[in-house]
Amino acid sequence: MNTTVATKPISPDIYGMNFADEALAQELRLPLRRWGGNATTRYNYLNDTSNRASDWYFENIAGTADPATLPAGSDVNAFVDQDKRTGTKSLLTVPLIGWVPKSRAGDCGFSVAKYGPQQQTDQWRPDCGNGVKPDGTNITGNDPRDTSVAAGADYVGDWVTYLKGRYGSLYYNLDNEPDIWHATHRDVHPDGASYDELRDRTIDIAGAVKAADANAKTLGPAGWGWNSLTMSGKDQQTCSIQGGSCWSNPPDRNAHGGTDFGAWYLQQLKAYDDAHGTRLLDYYDNHWYPQGTGVAFGNANDPATNALRLRSTRNLWDPTYVDESWINTQTQLIPRMKALVSANYPGTKTAITEYNWGALDSVNGALAQADVLGIFGREGLDLATLWSPPTSQQPGAYAFRMFLNFDGRGARVGSQSVRATSSDQDKLAIYATRDATGPLKLVIINKTNENLSSSVGFTGGASALSAQVYRYSAANPTAIVRGADLPVAVAPVCVGCTPYSSMSGIWPANSISTVVLGNADGTPPTSPGPPTVTNINPHGFTVTWGPATDNYGVAGYLVQLGKQGMGTIATVNVTSGLTHTFDDLEPGAGYTVAVAAYDAAGNTSNYIAHGIIYFLPTAGPPTSAPPPTCVVTYKILAQWPGGFQAEVTVRNAGQSSYTGWSVDWTFANGQQVTQLWNGTVSQAGAAVKVRNVAWNGQLAPGGSRTFGFLGSWTGTNAAPTPTCAGS
Template sequence: MSSQRPPRGHPARRRLRLLVSLVAVGAVGLGSVLVTDADTATAQAADGPAVTVDPGGERWSISPDIYGMNFADASLKEELGLPVNRWGGNATTRFNYLNDTSNRASDWFFENIPNEGAEPEELPDASSANRFIEEDLALGAQTIMTVPLVGWVPKSRELACGFSVEKYGPQESTDQWAPDCGNGITPEGERITGNDPTDTSVPAGPEFVGGWVEYLTERYGTAAEGGVPFYSLDNEPDLWHETHRDVHPTGASYEELRDTGYEIGAAIKEADPTALTLGPVGWGWNSLLLSGLDQQVCNEEGGDCWANPPDRAEHDGVPFADWYLRQMAAYEEANGTRVLDYFDNHWYPQGEGVWNGDDDPETQALRLRSTRQLWDPEYVDESWIGQPVALLPRMRELVEENYPGTRLAITEYNYGALDTVNGAVAQADVLGIFGREGLDLATLWAPPAPDDPGAYAFRMFLNYDGAGARFGETGVSATSEDSDQVSVFAAERAEDGALTVLLVNKSTSPLSVPLTVAGAGDVTAEAYQYGEADPSAIAQLPDVEFADGAAGLELPGYSITQVVIPGGAAGGEPASSPAPTAGATLPPAEALPPAEAVRPEAVGSGPGR
C-alpha cells in the first residue's frame, strides 16, 4: 500500500530522548524553589496564594488507572510504567479481528483499509490488535479493547468504500488515492441516502464479539489470568449517524443503546466473566442528556426540539444517562450479572480553540480556566454549553442515584496544545483533578510524543526523577487560596510514606507561594520542577527547608513543581476510599445545539482515528 496513504490508527511515534534530571546548583533563579521562610519568599516575588496541606485531614485512594492513554508510544509507555492503554477511536467501531481491517468512517471516506504488518495467512494471530495487546503485556500496561456494537465490520481486506462514485454518483469530495471513494455528500451538499451497507461490511453481533473475546482469552488468558482486562462497548455510539452513517444513518435510540449494551456486555461476560466493561462511551455533554436519535433529530429540526427532544419525551423526560444506568441496574437485578462496570463518557472542552491546540494568549488562558468544568459547580462553561458542568461530581451523582457501585471513566479527553508548556500545565492540572475527584480510569486521546511538553506533565506524576519516583496513591487534603492562579494536589506514597505535593502555577508570572504542611515540623524536602525555563527536562532543585511546617516556594510562570517530604515527617491516617472533594448541589443540565465551530463530530477528525 502506498506510503503516501494516511496514518493507520496509531499516532506517530518519535524516539524518546533520554530524560536527565538536572541538579540545580549555584544561585537560586527563575526555575528554582526558593529555600527560605515564607515571609522572605513573599518579599522577593509577586505574592501568590497561600497553600495548605493537611495529611491528617480527609484522605482517599487515588486510582492508578487515571494516568492512561490511547495508542501510547511504546518508549513513553515503558518509561512511565503506563497503567492503561486504550485501543479506541472511530476506526475501532468497525474493526474485524479476523481480517485485520477497519472502516475509517467519516474520518476517511468510509473506507475499509487493511492494517499493515501481517500477511493474510498469519491472521488473526498476527493482527494489529494482537500486536497492540502483546506490546502492552510486555510493558506492563493494561489494555482496553474496543468492541463493535454498531452491528457491522469490514467484509474483507480488499479496499472498499461506503459511497462509491461509480455506484452513487459524483460527490463533494473524494479520496485522492482512491478516487471512487467519496464522502457521501453530493456536489449540491445533500447527503446520499439508501446506500448498501454490504458494499463494505458484513453483520457482526453478539456472536462475533463473543467469539473475539473467546479467542483472546484462549490466546492470552482471562482478565484474571493476566489477559485483556477491559472492553469498551464501542466508541461514541451516539454519533454513529454522523461517523458511520454509511451503515447506521439513523441516530441510536434509547432502546438500541440499551439492548446492544445488554447483548454485547453479556457476550463479553460469558466469554470472560472476569473482564470489565465500559459504556456507553458517549462523545460529551449532550451524551449525558440525549440519545443519538435525539441529537440527530434536534440538529435537523432545531428550535424547541432541544427543550423537548422526542426520544426523551417517550421515556418520561428522563435524561439518557439516568435512564441507561437504571436499565443496566435492572439487567443485573434480573439476571444476576453486571454487564456494565464503568460509566464512561468522553470529554473534550468546547471553548473555542481549546482542544484543537490554538496557542494565542486568550486561548491559553481559556484552556487553563476550562479545567474548572471538571469539578466546579460555580463555573459557567465558556462555550456553547453556557452552564455549569461539574463533570466529575455530575457523573458520580448519576451513578449514585441510578446504579451504585459503577465506576467512573473518561476514555477520551484532551485539553489541547500538548506540544506547548501551556498545554502541559493544563494536563498536569487535569491529572491532579482526576485524582482529587475520585475518577477511576482515564485515557488521554492523541497522547504527546515523548519529547513534547505534555509528556512531562505525565512524568511529574509517574517518573519525576527519571528513576521511577511517582506521585502518591493516597490523596490528602490540600487547598489553595486561589486555584485559578495556583492549584495544589497532595498524596502520600505507600512505598516509603513520603508526602508528595504538586503545585501548578497557571499564571504567566512567577509567584512566591507560602506552603504550610500540618504536622511537618522542621524537615528537609526534595523538589522537582518543569516549566518554560527548560521544556526538555525536569529539574531537581535545591532542597526545601521547612520550619515548623512552613516554607516559601518561588514558582515560575507556567510551571509544575513537586515537593517531596520524607516519610513520617507529616503524620496521617490510613486512606478511606473514596473521599473526593465535596461539591455544592448541582444545577439541572440542559441539552443544547453544539456551536458550528466545535461540533462534536469534529473531535478526532482526520484520517487514522
C-alpha cells in the same frame, strides 16, 4: 492542606493514554492503554481490517498482518503484545453497531460509480467519496453490505474467547461514541441510536463479553461529550434538524418519562443486574473535549486561548464555573458522573476514555494536562485515557512525568489523595498525595506568567524538616530539573491544639513542581575523577577531571586553586562540563588544584587534589602544549530509557575571530545522534563531527556558540570528551 483528614485512593488507571508508543509507555510504566476511536467501531479481527468511517471516506483499510497468520499477527494483537511487554493493561473496543468490514479489498461506503458524483473523493482511491452530493446533501439509501458484514453477539463472543485464551482478561469499550453513529458511520447506521436500541445492544454485546470472560471489564456508553449525558443519538440527530425547543424537550427522552439518557441507561443496566445477578457494565464512560474555541487539539499561539485552556479545566469539578462555550452552564463533569452512578447504579466506576485540552507541544498545554491529572486524582475518577498522546519530547509528556517519573528513576506521586486547597486555583493549583506509608508528595502548578511567592501550610503538621523539589517549567522545557531543597518550619508543640507546619517557596512562572516532603538529601556525590593539568604556560593552565555520580544528580563542581605559601586563593564553580582554564596567574609562581562535586541539596564530596605544585614558566614558550584556542563542553540535559538530550558549547579562547568552527567526539557505547539543531552533523560509526551552520560560524574572541541534539543509547550513556577547532 489538612494532613489530618482521611485520604481517599487515587486509581492508577487515570494516567492512561490512547495509542501511546512503546518507549513512552515503558518509561512511564503506563498503567493502561486504549485502542479506540472511530476506526475501531468497525474492525474485523478475522481479516484485520477497519473502516475509517467519516474520518476517511468510509473506507475499509487493511492492517499490517500477513493474512495467512490471522487472527494471530493482527494490529490488535500487536497492540496487546506491546502492552504485555510494558506491563500495561489493554482497553479494546468491541462493536455494538452490528457491522464489520467484509474483506481486506478496500471497499468504500459511497462508491462514485454506484452512487454518483460527490463533493470530495480520496485522491488515492478516486471511486471512494465522502457521501455528500455536489449540491451539499448527503447520499441516502446506500447499501451497508458494500463494505460490511453483519457482526453481533456471536462475533464478539468468539473474539473475546480468542483474546482471553491468548492474553487473559482485558478491558473492553462497548463501542465508541454510539450517539453520533448517524454522523460518523452514517453509511451503515444513518439513524440516530435511540434509548432502547443502545440498551438492547449493550445488554446483547456486554452479555457476550461477560459470557466469554467473566473477569473482563466493560466500559460504556462512551458518548462523545456533554449532550451524551442527557440525550440519545436519536434525540441529538432530531434536534440538530429541528433546532429550537427540541433541545430542551427532545422526543426520545419524553418517550422515556423525561429521564436523561445517562440516568436511564444506568437504571436499565441495574435492572438487568437485579433480575439476572450479572453486572454487565463496570464503568460509566463518557468522552470530554473542552468546547471553548481553539482549546481541544488547539495550539498555544493565542494568549486568550491559552488562558481559557487553563481556566476551563474547572469544568471537570467546579460547581461555580460556567463553561465558556456553547454549553454555557456549570458542567461539574466528574462529580456529575459520580452522582449519576450513585443514584442509578451504585458500584459502577467512572471513566473518561477520550479527552484532550490541546497544545501538548507547548508548556501551556503541559500545565493544563498536569492540572487535569491532578483533578482526576483528587475528584476520584477511576479511569482516563488521553487522546492522543504526546511524543516523548513534547511538553505534554513531561506533564505525565511529573506524576509518574519525576526523578527520571521511576518515582511517582502517591496512591492516595490528601485534602489540599489553593486560595486561587486559577493561579497556583495544588494537589497532595501520599502512599499508605511514606512522605507527602505535592504537585504545584503555577499557571501564570509570573513567579509566585507562596507558602504551603500543613494542618496536622509535616513529618519532615525539608522538602525535595523537582521542576518542569518554561525556563527549561526539555528537562525536569532538581531544585534546591526547601525547609519546612514546624510550629512549637502545644497542648490541646492541632500541630501546624509550613513551607515557603517561589514557584516559577509557567511551571509544574513535584515536591516530596522527606528528610533532606544528606548523601553527597561520589568524588570526581582525579584532576589532570595540561597546557601549562606563563599565565595559567587547564584542569580536567572525571565525572562524579549522585543519587539525585550532580549539580556542578568546585575547583580550588591554591598558591604556594598562601593556601587556597580561589574556588571556581563549574556548572557545565569537566574542565576549567585558569588564565590570569602569576608567571613563575607555584599552584595546586583540587576538585569536588556537589548536588542540588548542597552536599559536597571530598576534594580530590592532584598532589603536585605546578610552577609556571616566567617567559618564553610554554613547558607543554599551548593553551587551546577552542574550548568545548558537553552536557547531558535529560535522559530516559533509550534516549537522551545533550547540549554542546563551543568557546573561542583565542585572540582571533573564527569564521567557522567544528566539534569532534567519539561515543564509547554505540550512541547515535538522531536529531541536531544549530549545526550540521555527520556520524560514521562512533565518530561524530558537527560543523557550524551559515548563521553561527562567526565567533569573536571570548564568544561562544551552543548546539543541541537528541540521541539514542543502550547500555550506558557516558559523556564523551569532545574537541573543537576554529578557522
